Amino acid sequence: xxxxxxxxxxxxxxxxxxxxxxxxxxxxxxxxxxxxxxxxxxxxxxxxxxxxxxxxxxxxxxxxxxxxxxxxxxxxxxxxxxxxxxxxxxxxxxxxxxxxxxxxxxxxxxxxx
Amino acid sequence: xxxxxxxxxxxxxxxxxxxxxxxxxxxxxxxxxxxxxxxxxxxxxxxxxxxxxxxxxxxxxxxxxxxxxxxxxxxxxxxxxxxxxxxxxxxxxxxxxxxxxxxxxxxxxxx
Numbered sequence: 001x002x003x004x005x006x007x008x009x010x011x012x013x014x015x016x017x018x019x020x021x022x023x024x025x026x027x028x029x030x031x032x033x034x035x036x037x038x039x040x041x042x043x044x045x046x047x048x049x050x051x052x053x054x055x056x057x058x059x060x061x062x063x064x065x066x067x068x069x070x071x072x073x074x075x076x077x078x079x080x081x082x083x084x085x086x087x088x089x090x091x092x093x094x095x096x097x098x099x100x101x102x103x104x105x106x107x108x109x110x111x112x113x
Numbered sequence: 114x115x116x117x118x119x120x121x122x123x124x125x126x127x128x129x130x131x132x133x134x135x136x137x138x139x140x141x142x143x144x145x146x147x148x149x150x151x152x153x154x155x156x157x158x159x160x161x162x163x164x165x166x167x168x169x170x171x172x173x174x175x176x177x178x179x180x181x182x183x184x185x186x187x188x189x190x191x192x193x194x195x196x197x198x199x200x201x202x203x204x205x206x207x208x209x210x211x212x213x214x215x216x217x218x219x220x221x222x223x224x
Contacts (some may be wrong), residue, residue, distance in 0.1 A: 004156075006156070016224055025192070031214075040217075041216060042117075042214035042216045042217070043157075043213060048210060050171050050210065081183045090157065092157075095125075099162065100131075100144050100162075101145075101147065101159060101160065101162045102147060102149075102157075102158075102204065102206075102212065104156040104157040104158070105156050106155055106156040107154075107156040110123075
């Protein structure tokens, strides 16, 4: 059974039209991450949460925001998508300092027209 | 800052061949190293996790080794199959939940 679930798998939006991507996890992990991955590139960290403590990377554009209403769910909001925001968005959790193992969802592929 | 490199970027082998994928990192103060598989248009699937105190991990036809002092890890795939075709990424973890990824090796196994 999938442990990290992302919806939608595919999202098409128009330039400037807000988008929300969701992530849920059944692992009860405290830490959740949002990564952006473009073709043939390494995943790039946008945000991470330790429990409800929110951390955004210094170079994450203001156009991106995130919410974590409870342990199980996390959302990524893209307020005004541009063509350069077309990418795969990956949600992940980790097992904490006991193992530090990352678990990823299937990703949400964003297309901007 | 940690830098993770995977060479080659792409690899093509005939079915049945044993192969080795490489991952190198510049800062040896890692907590662990993880190998992932990524199929086109999909997320990352964890293959093997090696803690910093370990030398290797095995799962089926996969064996991953870690040499922290030299900043290197290898992923050995035995008797490759067309279904092994995918991109393989490595990632190292530092304390504070910091992960650094390589850009991956794209593997094609030719039937």
